Amino acid sequence: MKKLHDLLMKENSFPLLTALLGAAVFAGGCMFLNDGFGLFNDASQTAMLLVGKTEGEWTTPVGYAAGFLIARVLEGPLVGILDIGGSMQTGVGTGMVALCQSLGLTWITGNFFVSLIAGALIGLVIGVVIIAVRKAMPEGMSASGTDIMMGVGNAAGRYLGPLTILSAISYSIPCGVGAIIGSVIMHKLDKPIIGGAILGAMIIGAFF
Amino acid sequence: MLTILLKSLVIGALAGAGVSAGAARMFHAPEIQAMGAFRTLGELNACKGDPVAHFSFGLGFYFSSAASVVGCGGVTQDVAHRIIPNWAAGLLLLKNKKVEETLYDPAKMMLVGTVVGAVVYSSLTLLASAVPEKLSTIAAGVLTPAANNMVNLVMPILFWLGALDAGKITGIWGTVLGGLTQLIMGNAVPGLVLGIICGKSIEDNGFTKMVKIMIAVIVVLLLVIGQARGFWAKALAALAGFGL
Numbered sequence: 001m002k003k004l005h006d007l008l009m010k011e012n013s014f015p016l017l018t019a020l021l022g023a024a025v026f027a028g029g030c031m032f033l034n035d036g037f038g039l040f041n042d043a044s045q046t047a048m049l050l051v052g053k054t055e056g057e058w059t060t061p062v063g064y065a066a067g068f069l070i071a072r073v074l075e076g077p078l079v080g081i082l083d084i085g086g087s088m089q090t091g092v093g094t095g096m097v098a099l100c101q102s103l104g105l106t107w108i109t110g111n112f113f114v115s116l117i118a119g120a121l122i123g124l125v126i127g128v129v130i131i132a133v134r135k136a137m138p139e140g141m142s143a144s145g146t147d148i149m150m151g152v153g154n155a156a157g158r159y160l161g162p163l164t165i166l167s168a169i170s171y172s173i174p175c176g177v178g179a180i181i182g183s184v185i186m187h188k189l190d191k192p193i194i195g196g197a198i199l200g201a202m203i204i205g206a207f208f
Numbered sequence: 209m210l211t212i213l214l215k216s217l218v219i220g221a222l223a224g225a226g227v228s229a230g231a232a233r234m235f236h237a238p239e240i241q242a243m244g245a246f247r248t249l250g251e252l253n254a255c256k257g258d259p260v261a262h263f264s265f266g267l268g269f270y271f272s273s274a275a276s277v278v279g280c281g282g283v284t285q286d287v288a289h290r291i292i293p294n295w296a297a298g299l300l301l302l303k304n305k306k307v308e309e310t311l312y313d314p315a316k317m318m319l320v321g322t323v324v325g326a327v328v329y330s331s332l333t334l335l336a337s338a339v340p341e342k343l344s345t346i347a348a349g350v351l352t353p354a355a356n357n358m359v360n361l362v363m364p365i366l367f368w369l370g371a372l373d374a375g376k377i378t379g380i381w382g383t384v385l386g387g388l389t390q391l392i393m394g395n396a397v398p399g400l401v402l403g404i405i406c407g408k409s410i411e412d413n414g415f416t417k418m419v420k421i422m423i424a425v426i427v428v429l430l431l432v433i434g435q436a437r438g439f440w441a442k443a444l445a446a447l448a449g450f451g452l
Contacts, residue, residue: 084289
Protein backbone atom coordinates (compact mmCIF):
# COMPACT_ATOMS: atom_id res chain seq x y z
CA MET A 1 0.00 0.00 0.00
CA LYS A 2 2.83 2.37 0.90
CA LYS A 3 4.65 1.42 -2.29
CA LEU A 4 1.55 2.01 -4.41
CA HIS A 5 1.06 5.35 -2.71
CA ASP A 6 4.63 6.43 -3.43
CA LEU A 7 4.36 5.28 -7.04
CA LEU A 8 1.08 7.14 -7.59
CA MET A 9 2.45 10.33 -6.04
CA LYS A 10 5.21 10.47 -8.65
CA GLU A 11 4.84 12.80 -11.63
CA ASN A 12 6.04 10.10 -14.02
CA SER A 13 3.35 7.56 -13.09
CA PHE A 14 0.76 9.73 -14.85
CA PRO A 15 0.83 7.74 -18.16
CA LEU A 16 -0.13 4.66 -16.13
CA LEU A 17 -3.40 6.35 -15.14
CA THR A 18 -4.19 7.53 -18.67
CA ALA A 19 -3.46 3.98 -19.91
CA LEU A 20 -5.98 2.51 -17.42
CA LEU A 21 -8.68 4.99 -18.35
CA GLY A 22 -7.80 4.78 -22.05
CA ALA A 23 -8.31 1.01 -22.05
CA ALA A 24 -11.68 1.42 -20.32
CA VAL A 25 -13.14 4.18 -22.49
CA PHE A 26 -11.88 2.60 -25.73
CA ALA A 27 -13.27 -0.84 -24.84
CA GLY A 28 -16.49 0.87 -23.70
CA GLY A 29 -16.81 2.53 -27.11
CA CYS A 30 -16.25 -0.80 -28.83
CA MET A 31 -18.87 -2.39 -26.58
CA PHE A 32 -21.32 0.28 -27.79
CA LEU A 33 -20.60 -0.68 -31.41
CA ASN A 34 -20.97 -4.40 -30.74
CA ASP A 35 -23.70 -4.56 -28.09
CA GLY A 36 -25.43 -1.18 -28.37
CA PHE A 37 -24.54 0.27 -24.94
CA GLY A 38 -21.59 1.17 -22.74
CA LEU A 39 -20.11 4.30 -24.35
CA PHE A 40 -18.55 6.60 -21.72
CA ASN A 41 -20.23 9.65 -23.20
CA ASP A 42 -23.37 11.77 -23.40
CA ALA A 43 -26.23 11.50 -25.85
CA SER A 44 -24.74 13.84 -28.46
CA GLN A 45 -21.48 11.88 -28.84
CA THR A 46 -23.46 8.65 -28.76
CA ALA A 47 -25.55 10.06 -31.60
CA MET A 48 -22.42 10.65 -33.68
CA LEU A 49 -21.31 7.03 -33.29
CA LEU A 50 -24.87 5.90 -34.02
CA VAL A 51 -24.74 7.69 -37.38
CA GLY A 52 -21.45 5.93 -38.10
CA LYS A 53 -22.95 2.58 -37.14
CA THR A 54 -26.05 2.98 -39.30
CA GLU A 55 -24.64 4.94 -42.25
CA GLY A 56 -20.96 3.96 -42.16
CA GLU A 57 -19.98 7.64 -42.05
CA TRP A 58 -17.39 8.36 -39.34
CA THR A 59 -16.13 11.82 -40.38
CA THR A 60 -18.04 13.80 -37.76
CA PRO A 61 -17.05 11.86 -34.63
CA VAL A 62 -13.42 11.73 -35.78
CA GLY A 63 -13.23 15.47 -36.52
CA TYR A 64 -15.20 16.55 -33.48
CA ALA A 65 -13.29 14.35 -31.05
CA ALA A 66 -9.88 15.16 -32.52
CA GLY A 67 -10.54 18.84 -31.86
CA PHE A 68 -11.35 18.17 -28.21
CA LEU A 69 -8.41 15.80 -27.79
CA ILE A 70 -5.90 18.33 -29.16
CA ALA A 71 -7.33 21.17 -27.11
CA ARG A 72 -7.33 19.22 -23.84
CA VAL A 73 -3.87 17.72 -24.34
CA LEU A 74 -2.47 21.23 -24.91
CA GLU A 75 -4.32 22.59 -21.90
CA GLY A 76 -3.60 19.66 -19.53
CA PRO A 77 0.14 20.19 -18.93
CA LEU A 78 -0.37 23.92 -18.54
CA VAL A 79 -2.96 23.77 -15.75
CA GLY A 80 -1.90 20.45 -14.17
CA ILE A 81 -5.31 18.80 -14.55
CA LEU A 82 -6.10 16.92 -17.74
CA ASP A 83 -9.82 17.19 -18.50
CA ILE A 84 -10.85 13.58 -19.01
CA GLY A 85 -14.17 14.55 -20.61
CA GLY A 86 -12.69 16.01 -23.77
CA SER A 87 -9.43 14.09 -23.88
CA MET A 88 -10.33 10.55 -22.86
CA GLN A 89 -14.10 10.07 -22.92
CA THR A 90 -14.70 12.03 -26.13
CA GLY A 91 -11.22 11.97 -27.69
CA VAL A 92 -10.40 8.30 -27.14
CA GLY A 93 -13.75 6.66 -26.34
CA THR A 94 -15.61 8.25 -29.24
CA GLY A 95 -12.96 9.66 -31.59
CA MET A 96 -10.34 6.91 -31.65
CA VAL A 97 -13.02 4.22 -31.87
CA ALA A 98 -14.57 6.06 -34.84
CA LEU A 99 -11.12 6.49 -36.40
CA CYS A 100 -10.47 2.73 -36.20
CA GLN A 101 -13.88 2.05 -37.75
CA SER A 102 -13.32 4.54 -40.58
CA LEU A 103 -9.96 2.91 -41.36
CA GLY A 104 -11.64 -0.49 -41.43
CA LEU A 105 -9.69 -1.76 -38.41
CA THR A 106 -12.56 -3.90 -37.18
CA TRP A 107 -10.12 -6.50 -35.83
CA ILE A 108 -9.36 -3.93 -33.14
CA THR A 109 -12.88 -2.75 -32.36
CA GLY A 110 -14.50 -6.17 -32.79
CA ASN A 111 -12.34 -8.00 -30.25
CA PHE A 112 -12.65 -7.20 -26.55
CA PHE A 113 -9.05 -8.01 -25.58
CA VAL A 114 -7.49 -6.27 -28.56
CA SER A 115 -9.63 -3.20 -27.87
CA LEU A 116 -8.43 -3.12 -24.25
CA ILE A 117 -4.79 -3.26 -25.34
CA ALA A 118 -5.28 -0.68 -28.09
CA GLY A 119 -7.02 1.69 -25.67
CA ALA A 120 -4.27 1.25 -23.08
CA LEU A 121 -1.60 2.05 -25.68
CA ILE A 122 -3.46 5.16 -26.87
CA GLY A 123 -3.87 6.29 -23.26
CA LEU A 124 -0.20 5.62 -22.54
CA VAL A 125 0.88 7.75 -25.53
CA ILE A 126 -1.37 10.62 -24.42
CA GLY A 127 0.07 10.46 -20.89
CA VAL A 128 3.66 10.38 -22.14
CA VAL A 129 3.03 13.33 -24.47
CA ILE A 130 1.59 15.38 -21.59
CA ILE A 131 4.51 14.64 -19.27
CA ALA A 132 6.95 15.37 -22.10
CA VAL A 133 5.28 18.73 -22.82
CA ARG A 134 5.44 19.58 -19.10
CA LYS A 135 9.15 18.78 -18.94
CA ALA A 136 10.15 20.33 -22.25
CA MET A 137 8.01 23.45 -22.16
CA PRO A 138 7.15 24.54 -18.62
CA GLU A 139 5.33 27.60 -19.95
CA GLY A 140 3.08 25.29 -21.96
CA MET A 141 1.97 25.16 -25.55
CA SER A 142 -1.14 26.90 -26.68
CA ALA A 143 -3.33 27.05 -29.70
CA SER A 144 -5.86 29.84 -29.99
CA GLY A 145 -9.49 29.21 -30.76
CA THR A 146 -9.85 26.02 -28.72
CA ASP A 147 -12.20 27.84 -26.34
CA ILE A 148 -14.50 28.81 -29.23
CA MET A 149 -14.43 25.30 -30.61
CA MET A 150 -15.24 23.68 -27.27
CA GLY A 151 -17.96 26.21 -26.48
CA VAL A 152 -19.70 25.39 -29.75
CA GLY A 153 -19.15 21.67 -29.25
CA ASN A 154 -20.74 21.74 -25.83
CA ALA A 155 -23.67 23.83 -27.09
CA ALA A 156 -24.35 21.30 -29.86
CA GLY A 157 -25.53 18.70 -27.35
CA ARG A 158 -28.48 20.86 -26.35
CA TYR A 159 -29.98 20.66 -29.84
CA LEU A 160 -30.42 16.92 -29.60
CA GLY A 161 -33.32 17.28 -27.14
CA PRO A 162 -35.72 19.15 -29.42
CA LEU A 163 -34.50 17.11 -32.42
CA THR A 164 -35.45 13.92 -30.57
CA ILE A 165 -38.98 15.20 -29.84
CA LEU A 166 -39.42 16.09 -33.53
CA SER A 167 -38.15 12.68 -34.53
CA ALA A 168 -40.40 10.86 -32.03
CA ILE A 169 -43.44 12.73 -33.37
CA SER A 170 -42.72 11.61 -36.92
CA TYR A 171 -42.04 8.04 -35.71
CA SER A 172 -45.57 7.58 -34.35
CA ILE A 173 -48.27 9.54 -32.52
CA PRO A 174 -47.96 7.61 -29.20
CA CYS A 175 -44.16 7.99 -29.23
CA GLY A 176 -44.52 11.69 -29.94
CA VAL A 177 -46.93 12.18 -27.04
CA GLY A 178 -44.61 10.19 -24.78
CA ALA A 179 -41.63 12.29 -25.80
CA ILE A 180 -43.51 15.51 -25.01
CA ILE A 181 -44.59 14.25 -21.58
CA GLY A 182 -41.10 12.92 -20.76
CA SER A 183 -39.45 16.20 -21.76
CA VAL A 184 -41.83 18.22 -19.61
CA ILE A 185 -41.07 16.04 -16.58
CA MET A 186 -37.30 16.29 -17.11
CA HIS A 187 -37.44 20.04 -17.61
CA LYS A 188 -39.45 20.38 -14.43
CA LEU A 189 -36.73 18.40 -12.62
CA ASP A 190 -33.97 20.66 -14.09
CA LYS A 191 -32.53 17.81 -16.16
CA PRO A 192 -31.73 17.86 -19.92
CA ILE A 193 -34.92 17.04 -21.84
CA ILE A 194 -33.25 14.51 -24.16
CA GLY A 195 -33.44 11.70 -21.59
CA GLY A 196 -37.12 12.32 -20.97
CA ALA A 197 -37.85 12.52 -24.69
CA ILE A 198 -36.34 9.10 -25.45
CA LEU A 199 -37.65 7.34 -22.32
CA GLY A 200 -41.12 8.86 -22.75
CA ALA A 201 -41.27 7.70 -26.37
CA MET A 202 -40.13 4.21 -25.34
CA ILE A 203 -42.55 3.83 -22.45
CA ILE A 204 -45.69 5.12 -24.16
CA GLY A 205 -44.67 3.52 -27.47
CA ALA A 206 -44.41 0.11 -25.79
CA PHE A 207 -48.19 -0.04 -25.28
CA PHE A 208 -49.08 0.39 -28.95
CA MET B 209 -25.54 -11.81 -20.49
CA LEU B 210 -22.57 -13.40 -18.72
CA THR B 211 -20.06 -12.12 -21.30
CA ILE B 212 -21.54 -8.63 -20.97
CA LEU B 213 -21.19 -8.81 -17.18
CA LEU B 214 -17.57 -10.00 -17.38
CA LYS B 215 -16.60 -7.42 -20.00
CA SER B 216 -18.33 -4.66 -18.02
CA LEU B 217 -16.62 -5.62 -14.76
CA VAL B 218 -13.21 -5.34 -16.43
CA ILE B 219 -14.00 -2.05 -18.18
CA GLY B 220 -15.58 -0.54 -15.08
CA ALA B 221 -12.70 -1.60 -12.82
CA LEU B 222 -10.09 -0.11 -15.16
CA ALA B 223 -12.02 3.15 -15.48
CA GLY B 224 -12.58 3.33 -11.73
CA ALA B 225 -8.90 2.75 -10.94
CA GLY B 226 -7.66 5.42 -13.35
CA VAL B 227 -10.31 8.03 -12.60
CA SER B 228 -10.13 7.74 -8.80
CA ALA B 229 -6.33 7.89 -8.62
CA GLY B 230 -6.40 10.80 -11.09
CA ALA B 231 -9.00 12.57 -8.93
CA ALA B 232 -6.90 12.13 -5.77
CA ARG B 233 -3.91 13.59 -7.61
CA MET B 234 -5.98 16.71 -8.41
CA PHE B 235 -5.47 17.75 -4.80
CA HIS B 236 -1.71 17.71 -5.43
CA ALA B 237 -1.85 19.54 -8.80
CA PRO B 238 -0.17 21.40 -10.37
CA GLU B 239 2.94 20.00 -8.63
CA ILE B 240 2.14 16.60 -10.13
CA GLN B 241 0.04 16.13 -13.25
CA ALA B 242 -3.52 15.02 -12.44
CA MET B 243 -6.59 14.16 -14.45
CA GLY B 244 -10.27 14.79 -13.90
CA ALA B 245 -11.85 18.19 -14.36
CA PHE B 246 -11.92 21.50 -12.54
CA ARG B 247 -15.62 21.10 -11.89
CA THR B 248 -14.98 17.63 -10.39
CA LEU B 249 -12.41 19.16 -8.05
CA GLY B 250 -14.87 21.88 -7.08
CA GLU B 251 -17.67 19.40 -6.47
CA LEU B 252 -15.48 17.11 -4.38
CA ASN B 253 -14.48 20.11 -2.29
CA ALA B 254 -18.09 21.25 -2.00
CA CYS B 255 -19.05 17.98 -0.30
CA LYS B 256 -16.58 18.91 2.46
CA GLY B 257 -15.56 15.34 3.23
CA ASP B 258 -19.07 14.38 4.34
CA PRO B 259 -19.78 10.81 3.15
CA VAL B 260 -23.54 11.39 2.90
CA ALA B 261 -23.03 14.45 0.70
CA HIS B 262 -20.69 12.51 -1.61
CA PHE B 263 -23.15 9.61 -1.89
CA SER B 264 -26.22 11.67 -2.57
CA PHE B 265 -24.40 13.90 -5.07
CA GLY B 266 -23.33 10.81 -7.01
CA LEU B 267 -26.75 9.19 -6.71
CA GLY B 268 -28.54 12.01 -8.53
CA PHE B 269 -26.23 11.52 -11.49
CA TYR B 270 -26.51 7.73 -11.29
CA PHE B 271 -30.23 7.97 -12.06
CA SER B 272 -29.71 10.19 -15.10
CA SER B 273 -26.91 7.87 -16.29
CA ALA B 274 -29.26 4.90 -15.98
CA ALA B 275 -31.89 6.76 -18.04
CA SER B 276 -29.30 7.64 -20.65
CA VAL B 277 -27.88 4.14 -21.09
CA VAL B 278 -31.38 2.69 -21.45
CA GLY B 279 -32.40 5.35 -23.98
CA CYS B 280 -29.34 5.79 -26.17
CA GLY B 281 -26.58 3.46 -24.94
CA GLY B 282 -24.21 6.13 -23.62
CA VAL B 283 -23.57 5.96 -19.86
CA THR B 284 -22.85 9.76 -19.85
CA GLN B 285 -19.59 11.48 -18.93
CA ASP B 286 -20.90 11.84 -15.36
CA VAL B 287 -19.92 8.24 -14.56
CA ALA B 288 -16.22 9.14 -14.65
CA HIS B 289 -16.58 12.83 -13.76
CA ARG B 290 -18.92 12.54 -10.80
CA ILE B 291 -20.31 9.15 -9.76
CA ILE B 292 -17.07 7.14 -9.41
CA PRO B 293 -14.91 9.80 -7.69
CA ASN B 294 -17.67 10.85 -5.30
CA TRP B 295 -18.74 7.34 -4.32
CA ALA B 296 -15.13 6.20 -3.90
CA ALA B 297 -14.52 9.24 -1.69
CA GLY B 298 -17.73 8.62 0.26
CA LEU B 299 -16.81 4.97 0.97
CA LEU B 300 -13.33 5.92 2.18
CA LEU B 301 -14.68 8.73 4.35
CA LEU B 302 -17.04 6.33 6.14
CA LYS B 303 -14.04 4.79 7.88
CA ASN B 304 -11.83 7.84 8.25
CA LYS B 305 -13.10 11.43 8.16
CA LYS B 306 -9.69 12.97 7.49
CA VAL B 307 -9.64 13.86 3.79
CA GLU B 308 -5.82 14.10 3.83
CA GLU B 309 -5.62 10.38 4.58
CA THR B 310 -8.47 9.28 2.30
CA LEU B 311 -9.67 11.46 -0.57
CA TYR B 312 -6.19 12.93 -1.16
CA ASP B 313 -4.50 9.50 -1.16
CA PRO B 314 -4.28 8.18 -4.76
CA ALA B 315 -3.50 4.60 -3.67
CA LYS B 316 -6.57 4.24 -1.43
CA MET B 317 -8.77 6.03 -3.95
CA MET B 318 -7.50 3.70 -6.70
CA LEU B 319 -8.33 0.53 -4.76
CA VAL B 320 -11.81 1.63 -3.72
CA GLY B 321 -12.42 3.24 -7.12
CA THR B 322 -11.71 -0.06 -8.87
CA VAL B 323 -14.57 -1.73 -7.00
CA VAL B 324 -16.92 1.25 -7.34
CA GLY B 325 -16.19 1.52 -11.09
CA ALA B 326 -16.82 -2.18 -11.69
CA VAL B 327 -20.13 -2.13 -9.81
CA VAL B 328 -21.41 1.16 -11.28
CA TYR B 329 -20.52 0.41 -14.90
CA SER B 330 -21.71 -3.20 -14.95
CA SER B 331 -24.99 -2.32 -13.22
CA LEU B 332 -25.63 0.27 -15.96
CA THR B 333 -24.79 -2.06 -18.87
CA LEU B 334 -26.81 -4.94 -17.38
CA LEU B 335 -29.77 -2.58 -17.03
CA ALA B 336 -29.43 -1.57 -20.69
CA SER B 337 -29.12 -5.20 -21.83
CA ALA B 338 -32.32 -6.08 -19.96
CA VAL B 339 -34.39 -3.64 -22.03
CA PRO B 340 -36.91 -5.60 -24.17
CA GLU B 341 -36.33 -5.77 -27.93
CA LYS B 342 -39.48 -3.78 -28.77
CA LEU B 343 -38.37 -0.85 -26.60
CA SER B 344 -34.86 -0.71 -28.00
CA THR B 345 -36.29 -0.76 -31.54
CA ILE B 346 -38.37 2.31 -30.68
CA ALA B 347 -35.35 4.03 -29.11
CA ALA B 348 -33.22 3.40 -32.20
CA GLY B 349 -36.06 4.45 -34.52
CA VAL B 350 -36.48 7.74 -32.68
CA LEU B 351 -32.83 8.50 -32.06
CA THR B 352 -31.33 7.66 -35.47
CA PRO B 353 -33.11 10.38 -37.50
CA ALA B 354 -32.45 12.89 -34.70
CA ALA B 355 -28.77 11.92 -34.69
CA ASN B 356 -28.57 12.25 -38.47
CA ASN B 357 -30.02 15.76 -38.36
CA MET B 358 -27.69 16.70 -35.56
CA VAL B 359 -24.56 15.44 -37.33
CA ASN B 360 -25.41 16.56 -40.86
CA LEU B 361 -27.11 19.91 -40.18
CA VAL B 362 -26.96 21.24 -36.63
CA MET B 363 -23.29 20.65 -35.90
CA PRO B 364 -21.92 22.07 -39.18
CA ILE B 365 -24.17 25.13 -38.79
CA LEU B 366 -23.18 25.73 -35.14
CA PHE B 367 -19.46 25.39 -35.83
CA TRP B 368 -19.82 27.58 -38.94
CA LEU B 369 -21.59 30.35 -37.01
CA GLY B 370 -18.98 30.00 -34.26
CA ALA B 371 -16.22 30.56 -36.82
CA LEU B 372 -18.00 33.54 -38.43
CA ASP B 373 -18.67 35.15 -35.04
CA ALA B 374 -15.01 34.82 -34.04
CA GLY B 375 -13.87 37.44 -36.54
CA LYS B 376 -13.04 37.97 -40.22
CA ILE B 377 -9.89 35.86 -40.44
CA THR B 378 -11.33 32.95 -38.43
CA GLY B 379 -14.56 33.14 -40.43
CA ILE B 380 -12.68 32.95 -43.73
CA TRP B 381 -10.46 30.05 -42.63
CA GLY B 382 -13.46 28.21 -41.23
CA THR B 383 -15.50 28.73 -44.39
CA VAL B 384 -12.70 27.62 -46.72
CA LEU B 385 -11.64 24.55 -44.72
CA GLY B 386 -15.21 23.65 -43.74
CA GLY B 387 -16.32 23.89 -47.36
CA LEU B 388 -13.36 21.80 -48.49
CA THR B 389 -13.94 19.00 -45.98
CA GLN B 390 -17.64 18.98 -46.89
CA LEU B 391 -16.61 18.54 -50.55
CA ILE B 392 -13.90 15.98 -49.89
CA MET B 393 -15.05 14.08 -46.80
CA GLY B 394 -18.79 14.69 -46.81
CA ASN B 395 -18.90 16.65 -43.54
CA ALA B 396 -17.82 20.18 -42.73
CA VAL B 397 -17.19 19.72 -38.98
CA PRO B 398 -13.51 18.62 -39.15
CA GLY B 399 -12.64 21.53 -41.45
CA LEU B 400 -14.51 24.03 -39.31
CA VAL B 401 -12.72 22.84 -36.15
CA LEU B 402 -9.35 23.17 -37.88
CA GLY B 403 -10.38 26.49 -39.44
CA ILE B 404 -11.29 27.96 -36.05
CA ILE B 405 -7.98 26.86 -34.49
CA CYS B 406 -5.88 28.02 -37.50
CA GLY B 407 -7.74 31.28 -38.03
CA LYS B 408 -7.74 32.28 -34.39
CA SER B 409 -4.04 31.42 -34.01
CA ILE B 410 -3.22 33.62 -37.02
CA GLU B 411 -5.40 36.41 -35.68
CA ASP B 412 -3.70 36.28 -32.25
CA ASN B 413 -0.06 35.53 -33.09
CA GLY B 414 0.36 35.85 -36.86
CA PHE B 415 1.90 33.20 -39.11
CA THR B 416 3.97 31.40 -36.47
CA LYS B 417 5.90 28.20 -37.14
CA MET B 418 3.15 26.18 -35.46
CA VAL B 419 0.49 27.61 -37.78
CA LYS B 420 2.60 26.83 -40.85
CA ILE B 421 3.12 23.23 -39.71
CA MET B 422 -0.61 22.93 -39.01
CA ILE B 423 -1.54 24.22 -42.49
CA ALA B 424 0.96 21.85 -44.14
CA VAL B 425 -0.51 18.89 -42.25
CA ILE B 426 -4.06 19.92 -43.22
CA VAL B 427 -3.13 20.22 -46.92
CA VAL B 428 -1.48 16.79 -46.93
CA LEU B 429 -4.47 15.26 -45.09
CA LEU B 430 -6.95 16.73 -47.58
CA LEU B 431 -4.90 15.51 -50.56
CA VAL B 432 -4.56 11.98 -49.16
CA ILE B 433 -8.17 11.65 -48.00
CA GLY B 434 -9.43 13.09 -51.31
CA GLN B 435 -7.38 10.50 -53.18
CA ALA B 436 -8.60 7.66 -50.97
CA ARG B 437 -12.24 8.65 -51.47
CA GLY B 438 -11.83 9.23 -55.22
CA PHE B 439 -12.69 12.91 -54.88
CA TRP B 440 -9.99 14.33 -57.15
CA ALA B 441 -10.97 12.13 -60.10
CA LYS B 442 -14.62 13.10 -59.63
CA ALA B 443 -13.74 16.78 -59.35
CA LEU B 444 -11.66 16.67 -62.54
CA ALA B 445 -14.46 14.87 -64.38
CA ALA B 446 -16.98 17.48 -63.20
CA LEU B 447 -14.74 20.40 -64.18
CA ALA B 448 -13.93 18.82 -67.56
CA GLY B 449 -17.51 19.52 -68.58
CA PHE B 450 -16.74 23.28 -68.65
CA GLY B 451 -18.15 25.04 -71.70
CA LEU B 452 -20.08 28.10 -72.73
